[in-house]
Amino acid sequence: MLANFAAAISSMDIINLLLIIGGVLLGLVFGAIPGLSTTMAVALFLPITFAMKMFPSLSLLLGLYIGGFSGGLISAILLNIPGTAASVMTTMDGHPMAKKGQAAKALGLGISSSFLGGGLSIIALILIAPALAKIALKFGSFEYFSLAFFALSMIVTMSAKDVTKGVISGLFGILTAMIGPAPIDSYPRFTFGIRSLETGINSTVVLIGIFAISEIFILADQKKRQTISETNVRVTKMHGFGFSFAEFWAEKWNLLVSSVIGILIGILPGIGGALASIMSYNAAKKLSKHPEEFGTGCNAGIIASETANNAAIGGAMIPLLSLGIPGDAVTALLLSAFTMKGVQPGPLMFTNNGDTIYFIFVAMLIANVIMLIANYFSVGVFVKMLKIPKHILFPVVGFLCMLGVYGLNRSTSDMTLMLVFGIIGFFMKKWNLKAQPFIIGMLIGFMAEQNLRRAMMYSDGSFLPFLTSPLSLLFLIAGLASIVLTIYRSIKHKESFAEE
Amino acid sequence: MGKIRKALPSAIYLILAAAFFWQTFSIRKTDNIGLISATTVPRAIILMLVIAAVINLFHDLHGEEPERFIHIPWKFLVTALLLLFAAQYCKKIGFVIIGSLFLGIMFNLLDDPNMRTTKRVLLQIGLGIVLSIIICYAFRYGLKVRLPLWPKF
Numbered sequence: 001m002l003a004n005f006a007a008a009i010s011s012m013d014i015i016n017l018l019l020i021i022g023g024v025l026l027g028l029v030f031g032a033i034p035g036l037s038t039t040m041a042v043a044l045f046l047p048i049t050f051a052m053k054m055f056p057s058l059s060l061l062l063g064l065y066i067g068g069f070s071g072g073l074i075s076a077i078l079l080n081i082p083g084t085a086a087s088v089m090t091t092m093d094g095h096p097m098a099k100k101g102q103a104a105k106a107l108g109l110g111i112s113s114s115f116l117g118g119g120l121s122i123i124a125l126i127l128i129a130p131a132l133a134k135i136a137l138k139f140g141s142f143e144y145f146s147l148a149f150f151a152l153s154m155i156v157t158m159s160a161k162d163v164t165k166g167v168i169s170g171l172f173g174i175l176t177a178m179i180g181p182a183p184i185d186s187y188p189r190f191t192f193g194i195r196s197l198e199t200g201i202n203s204t205v206v207l208i209g210i211f212a213i214s215e216i217f218i219l220a221d222q223k224k225r226q227t228i229s230e231t232n233v234r235v236t237k238m239h240g241f242g243f244s245f246a247e248f249w250a251e252k253w254n255l256l257v258s259s260v261i262g263i264l265i266g267i268l269p270g271i272g273g274a275l276a277s278i279m280s281y282n283a284a285k286k287l288s289k290h291p292e293e294f295g296t297g298c299n300a301g302i303i304a305s306e307t308a309n310n311a312a313i314g315g316a317m318i319p320l321l322s323l324g325i326p327g328d329a330v331t332a333l334l335l336s337a338f339t340m341k342g343v344q345p346g347p348l349m350f351t352n353n354g355d356t357i358y359f360i361f362v363a364m365l366i367a368n369v370i371m372l373i374a375n376y377f378s379v380g381v382f383v384k385m386l387k388i389p390k391h392i393l394f395p396v397v398g399f400l401c402m403l404g405v406y407g408l409n410r411s412t413s414d415m416t417l418m419l420v421f422g423i424i425g426f427f428m429k430k431w432n433l434k435a436q437p438f439i440i441g442m443l444i445g446f447m448a449e450q451n452l453r454r455a456m457m458y459s460d461g462s463f464l465p466f467l468t469s470p471l472s473l474l475f476l477i478a479g480l481a482s483i484v485l486t487i488y489r490s491i492k493h494k495e496s497f498a499e500e
Numbered sequence: 501m502g503k504i505r506k507a508l509p510s511a512i513y514l515i516l517a518a519a520f521f522w523q524t525f526s527i528r529k530t531d532n533i534g535l536i537s538a539t540t541v542p543r544a545i546i547l548m549l550v551i552a553a554v555i556n557l558f559h560d561l562h563g564e565e566p567e568r569f570i571h572i573p574w575k576f577l578v579t580a581l582l583l584l585f586a587a588q589y590c591k592k593i594g595f596v597i598i599g600s601l602f603l604g605i606m607f608n609l610l611d612d613p614n615m616r617t618t619k620r621v622l623l624q625i626g627l628g629i630v631l632s633i634i635i636c637y638a639f640r641y642g643l644k645v646r647l648p649l650w651p652k653f
Contacts, residue, residue, distance in 0.1 A: 029643065044644045164556045168513055171549040175520055175542070182538040187528040189538060190520060213583065219610050220575040392624075395606035396631060399599050402586055403635065406595075407645040415587035419580065426576075430569050431509040449541045461535040 008358035012366065016059040020363060023063020024370045028378070030064070031071020031083045034208045034401050038068025038084065039329040040408070046333055054341045054356060059363050061337055065330050066118060066367040069273060069313055070375065073110040073306055074382050078103060079397060081212040085203055086273030086309035088439050089281040091211070092158075093294065093301030100297055103383050105242035109299055110306040111375040112248065113255065117307035118368045120259040121266065121314025126361050129322045137323075139268055141455035142465050146475035147268075148448035151275055153479035154282045155437040157486045158295070162432065169433040173441025174448075176201060183450035184457070196413035205414050206442055208401045209421025210428070210435045216398050217426040219390060242379075243299070251303045254284050262308035266315020273309035274443050280308035282482070314364070320345050321357060502565045509566075510557035517549045575609060582606065594650040599632030 023045075030041035041064045049057030072083035077094035090110060097106040139147075152170070159166020179190045180200025188198040258280035265276035284304035285294045294301050316331045324346035326332035338345050343353050350357055405418045428435060459465045466472050524539045524546070560566075570576050582605060586598045607624035608616075639645045 026643070040645075041643075164552050164559060167552045168549065168556060171545055171552065172513075172516070174545050175549070178542050178545075182527070185528075185530045185538055187530070187538060189527050189542065190523045192519070192523065216606070216610075217576060217579055220579045221571050391610035391612070392607055392627070395603050395610065395628075396635075398583075398606070399602055399632070399635060402583075402590075402598075402602070403595060403639050403645065403647060406590060406647065407639070410646065412587050412591060415590065416584065419583040419587060422583070423580065427509075427569070431566075452541065453536050456536045 004354055004358040005362065007355060008362040011055055011355070011359055012362055016055055016363070017366070019056050019059040020063040020367050021370055021374075023060045023065075024067035024367055024374055027064040027067020027069075028071040028074075028371070028374060031068040032074040032382075033404055034075055034081050034083055034212050034397070037204060038065060039333070041068050042330050042333045046337060049337060050340060054343070055359055055363075057337060057341070058356075058360060061334060062360065062363045063367045063370070065334070066310075066313060066364065066371050067374070068330075069310055070111065070114040070118070070306075070371050072309075073114065074107065075397075077106045077110060077302075078382060079212075079393075080215070081397065082207060084273070085207060085439070085443060086277055086312070087305070088207070088274060088436060088443075089277040089305035090302060090309075092281065092305070092436060093297050093299075094305075096295070096297030097302070098297075102242070102297070104379060106297075106302055107375075107379045107382065108242035109248070109302045111372065111379065112243075113258075113303045113306035114310040114375075115368060115372040116255060117259050117262055117309070117311035118313055118371070119365070120256075121263045121311040122361065122364045122368060123314075124263050125314040125317050125321070125364070129318045138471065140469075141451040141458060142469050142472045143475070144268075145448060145451035145455055146466060146469075146472040146479070147275075148444050148451060150475040150479035150482075151278050151282075151444045152440065152448060153482040154278050155440055156483045157282060157285065158440075159434060159437055159486075161490075163487060163490050165431075165433050166437045169428065169435070170437035170441040172433075173438035173443075174445030175441075176206060176438075177203075177442045177445035178449070183446065184453050196411075201417060202408060202414060203439075203442055204408060205405055205417050206421050207439060208405055209418045210425035210438065212397055212401045213418055213422025214425025214429060214435075216394050217422060218429060219394055221426075247299055248303075251300055254287070254300050254303055255307050257283055257287065258304045258307035259311045262311025263315040263318075265308070266312030267318050273312040276308040276312040276315075277305040278440055278444075280304045286482070317360070317364070321349060321360070322346070324349075503561065505566060505569075506560045506563065507557060508569075510553050510560055513553035513556070514550065517546050517553060520549075521546050578609060579606070591648050592651065594648045594652075595636045596632055596649050597651065599636060600629040603628030603632055 026045075027038060027041055031038060042061055045060060045064060049060055052060070069084070069086065072087035073090050073094065074083060076082040076087040076090040077098050080091050080095040082088045082091055094106045094110060097103070152174075155166055155170030155173075156163055159169075175190070179197050180188060181198070182189050191197040261280040261283060262273070262276040265279060266273070281294075281301060281304045284300050285291045288294065288300055290298070316326075320326050320331040320335060324335070324344065326335050335345060343349065343356055401418065402415060405414050406412070408414055425435060428438065455465065456462075466476060520542065524542055527538050527542075530537065582602055586602055590598050604625040605628075607628055608621050611620070611624065636647060636649055640647050640649060
């Protein structure tokens with residue numbers, strides 16, 4: 001192994017290093033701008049790599065992959081607009097912390113967690129890739145449905161203050177996910193006679209509408225005119241990453257658990273970082289001594305979300321390299337890059353193309369370090385963004401969103417949908433419906449229905465296999481327990497409040 | 501009036517649930533392999549939504565009166581129309597002009613009216629044009645996103 005590493009390091013010349021740096025920086029920009037995604041960055045630059053040799057092309061693509069995933073936290077924390085779906089949970093505590101005048105600390109925590117989560121997942125990829133890939137193969141439709149059910153239980157647990165409103169928001173999210181082709185039979189549903197809805201709604205468009213465009217409407221509708229200084233989030237001077245080592249060390253177990261969750265979710269094909277961050281946030285809240293602090297700007301919430309979504313990167317590479325199965329959209333594009341160069345990922349790649357495998361490991365480790373350095377130096381610049389008056393900043397963000405949404409499919413109907421969801425987001429805020437349960441419902445709803453229908457087909461209409469599979473049973477019990485406990489706590493809290 | 505305002509959100513949830521339920525009758529029927537068809541899960545979700553909306557209605561009717569839903573309807577409408585205009589005409593007139601219009605109008609629309617002067621308005625329109633050009637070209641040539649930049653004649 002060490003000899004292979006030494007060979008891979010010697011292959012890392014200045015060109016490859018520069019391509020990794022360029023890739024990380026471009027990825028950060030793509031991740032930070034709502035609408036532009038990591039997948040889009042890799043897809044746009046993939047044709048450019050066709051003319052390159054294997055190692056330079058991998059350097060650029062892996063840089064884009066790692067940079068893109070960590071870029072999403074910037075707009076999530078500063079503007080309450082998740083740059084990517086995987087950063088939705090970062091808004092829960094990141095933005096409240098920024099509003100308290102601790103934007104630099106929130107960014108520092110997010111960046112450090114991204115670095116450590118990414119780093120641990122790359123180490124897992126190096127050490128135990130084939131063994132971990134076997135876990136993914138144990139997941140069938142029963143386990144996938146139960147996992148989705150567990151993730152959906154988060155809708156209730158994150159709405160402890162008003163379970164009914166949280167559930168309404170989550171259910172509307174699930175119904176939104178059902179617009180378009182039905183799972184299994186693929187016939188369009190809930191199109192309301194609109195042809196452009198027959199292919200479904202892109203989750204990025206909904207995310208931008210609900211989080212970004214709604215903010216412009218809120219600003220336009222403000223009854224009391226605010227002075228420029230009132231519209232901005234307070235900014236304090238930053239030292240280092242903005243937090244102490246003791247604060248970070250206190251979250252060591254949270255970090256470890258979130259990394260494991262991120263890696264395990266990343267391995268499962270087609271799930272990705274969004275579910276990883278939802279599940280680790282849920283786990284961190286359950287394990288915390290102060291669950292009431294979650295959602296108010298606590299360190300643990302940011303660390304859980306950002307560690308897990310970056311740990312999913314290494315996780316997603318595991319099935320790609322050891323089984324030839326892409327774990328997410330970006331690894332599917334990487335698979336095509338491999339195939340173009342005549343390399344077939346899978347078990348034989350470790351023996352036939354050992355040099356490529358170890359180059360990937362080294363490139364990912366370097367990209368992760370560059371991501372940390374690039375973010376460290378850019379935090380100050382991003383925090384300065386908060387000094388821009390909102391009446392200038394928000395229209396600019398709105399225009400960036402327009403371009404990002406158009407760039408997704410070059411479709412004007414996506415831009416109209418973005419407006420529709422912007423108006424929906426505006427009324428959700430007015431009626432105290434949280435956006436996060438809606439997004440969770442939308443991201444997980446389709447997966448849950450698809451696997452439920454598939455599982456019921458396999459079992460010929462019997463629910464029994466959901467209970468006989470140990471993994472499935474575990475997720476179902478955990479999900480049900482979460483829901484029951486939250487409702488119980490919510491009722492008890494209301495009773496004690498009434499007594500007072 | 502107060503009760504109507506309190507009940508309005510839940511009433512809208514129920515109307516939306518009814519609209520989704522009505523749509524389930526348009527879903528093409530297939531063989532129900534494994535008991536669950538394309539309508540089963542949506543109808544279960546709609547039923548849960550109706551129950552939650554009724555509970556919410558009960559809570560809201562006994563709660564405090566909410567504030568007005570839209571305070572400044574004309575500003576809301578102008579923002580919505582601008583975004584709709586951008587969606588409908590971006591391909592024809594290009595993003596540079598769309599962006600200049602959007603940014604120029606929004607900067608002034610959202611600005612503090614007490615600080616509004618002719619010089620400031622013109623400055624913000626100019627800023628909108630400059631930013632639009634920079635952002636569009638950065639997207640097109642820096643990030644390689646294919647966009648229509650200028651009108652097609």
